[in-house]
Amino acid sequence: MASKDVMILTGAGQIGMAIARRVGYGKKIFVGDKRLENARAVARTMNDAGFDVTPLEMDLSSRASIRSFIAAAQNAGEISILVNAVGVSPSQASIETILKVDLYGTAALLEEVGNVIAPGGVGVTISSQSGHRMPQLTAEEDALLACTPAEALLTLDILQPGRIRDTLHAYQMAKRCNEKRVMAEAVRWGKRGARINSISPGIIVTPLAIDEFNGPRGDFYKNMFANCPAGRPGTADEVANVAELLLGEKGAFITGADFLIDGGATASYFYGPLKP
Numbered sequence: 667m668a669s670k671d672v673m674i675l676t677g678a679g680q681i682g683m684a685i686a687r688r689v690g691y692g693k694k695i696f697v698g699d700k701r702l703e704n705a706r707a708v709a710r711t712m713n714d715a716g717f718d719v720t721p722l723e724m725d726l727s728s729r730a731s732i733r734s735f736i737a738a739a740q741n742a743g744e745i746s747i748l749v750n751a752v753g754v755s756p757s758q759a760s761i762e763t764i765l766k767v768d769l770y771g772t773a774a775l776l777e778e779v780g781n782v783i784a785p786g787g788v789g790v791t792i793s794s795q796s797g798h799r800m801p802q803l804t805a806e807e808d809a810l811l812a813c814t815p816a817e818a819l820l821t822l823d824i825l826q827p828g829r830i831r832d833t834l835h836a837y838q839m840a841k842r843c844n845e846k847r848v849m850a851e852a853v854r855w856g857k858r859g860a861r862i863n864s865i866s867p868g869i870i871v872t873p874l875a876i877d878e879f880n881g882p883r884g885d886f887y888k889n890m891f892a893n894c895p896a897g898r899p900g901t902a903d904e905v906a907n908v909a910e911l912l913l914g915e916k917g918a919f920i921t922g923a924d925f926l927i928d929g930g931a932t933a934s935y936f937y938g939p940l941k942p
């Protein structure tokens with residue numbers, strides 16, 4: 667039997683699993699998560715449904731851990747699909763952890779996978795509407811977030827403790843950085859004939875969002891989905907609809923782009939009832 671295409675999924679949460687189920691049939695899938703039990707749970711659910719998934723422990727905030735995860739996957743063949751759905755939210759983690767995982771970790775992963783992705787390969791990383799909410803940064807700040815080598819990102823002035831107000835601000839900066847990294851990486855990945863995009867979801871019901879509903883900003887979040895044009899939170903399967911386009915043949919002309927899928931919450935935040 668010919669060897670299967672290899673797909674790596676980082677982040678064994680609801681969004682990651684929904685995307686893996688949508689595009690991962692017939693592929694060899696490696697799922698990495700800091701919480702091995704989460705990776706195992708996703709592998710069990712998917713293997714019981716006919717997929718071929720191997721769970722591994724992986725910490726996105728560590729380049730060494732990213733490298734060993736990639737190396738393990740490469741034993742099965744060249745990696746042709748990346749889905750990154752790791753994330754910690756403002757109610758789950760400290761400023762430092764959010765910057766290390768969501769900002770630095772994503773950047774390091776895109777660098778590492780960009781070095782080895784198969785010709786014609788494709789990737790998607792999950793950013794957030796939060797990156798669209800914050801005020802514009804200067805062109806120079808955007809360029810620093812886009813192009814600073816990942817190892818130096820956390821030394822940037824704009825990311826120092828005095829400049830980051832709280833965990834929400836850290837999350838917004840991380841997600842803005844994800845979108846900018848994807849643009850810069852798309853240029854590099856393109857040299858290998860590969861594509862990379864990001865998806866910025868609004869409120870999607872997952873354990874991460876449920877922590878937010880029950881956290882200090884719970885009322886803010888509930889108001890957000892009640893007053894967005896869609897009038898409800900979204901589901902991971904709806905995020906997978908966008909991922910399916912981006913990762914498939916019909917998305918062949920899309921790279922370096924970010925797709926907002928938030929039920930119109932950001933539109934309402936700027937020009938409707940959610941305006942602060």
Ligand SMILES: NC(=O)c1ccc[n+]([C@@H]2O[C@H](COP(=O)([O-])OP(=O)(O)OC[C@H]3O[C@@H](n4cnc5c(N)ncnc54)[C@H](O)[C@@H]3O)[C@@H](O)[C@H]2O)c1
Pocket residue numbers: 676677678679680681682698699700701704724725726727751752753754755767792793794795866867868869870871872873874875
């Ligand atoms: N759920 C939402 O409303 C929402 C909205 C916008 C963006 N997002 C983003 O979507 C992505 C997926 O979130 P989700 O809602 O599916 O969350 P989830 O909590 O279901 O999954 C996130 C997974 O990431 C893992 N993780 C955390 N830190 C890690 C680390 N250092 N290394 C490896 N794994 C780690 C967790 O163990 C968990 O399994 C995140 O980037 C999140 O910021 C979520």
